[in-house]
Amino acid sequence: MSLAYGKGRNVVLPPSVNRILLVKNLPFKITSEEMYDLFGKYGGIRQIRIGTEQKTRGTAYVVYEDIYDAKEACDHLQGFNVMGRYLVVLYFQSNHKSKKIDLPKEEERVEQLRRQFQSMGNDEESEFD
Incomplete structure (x- = not known):
């Protein structure tokens, strides 16, 4: 042993x-x-x-x-x-452990990030025009 x-x-x-x-x-x-x-x-x-x-x-x-x-x-x-x-x-x-995700809240967060990055992309394009 x-x-x-x-x-x-x-x-x-x-x-x-x-x-x-x-x-x-x-x-x-x-x-x-x-x-x-x-x-x-x-x-x-x-x-x-x-x-x-x-x-x-x-x-x-x-x-x-x-x-x-x-x-x-x-x-x-x-x-x-x-x-x-x-x-x-x-x-x-x-x-x-699996995390429980609040799907509507997560979708709203993703949509906010999408809008934020789209507006950042538009600002950069206008600077170079």
């Missing part, structure tokens, strides 16, 4: 590693107690949020107290069979 996860923990982790795991392909009937039992083997857990809505069923977020515990859990539970389903365990990436 490697000392990478030992108390020394002098290992440099990649930037994608963080203490929040996104777990996909969970059985719909899994309970929070079962999640704590499964993921708690790898370290202290701050929070587990299991998706309950139609879009989020079968997914959960697991927040560890320590980043090294999250890495160990991710390494060991990726592809783990739970109730006939193979888990997909990823590091949560906040920069991949």
Whole structure:
């Protein structure tokens, strides 16, 4: 066994590693107690949020107290069979969140920029006439 996860923990982790795991392909009937039992083997857990809505069923977020515990859990539970389903365990990436854009407001901003640049172009042409 490697000392990478030992108390020394002098290992440099990649930037994608963080203490929040996104777990996909969970059985719909899994309970929070079962999640704590499964993921708690790898370290202290701050929070587990299991998706309950139609879009989020079968997914959960697991927040560890320590980043090294999250890495160990991710390494060991990726592809783990739970109730006939193979888990997909990823590091949560906040920069991949989709931004909601106010489309009418964005269209108005683009139109303002278009008018601004058209007027700048007309000014330059008149200087050289």
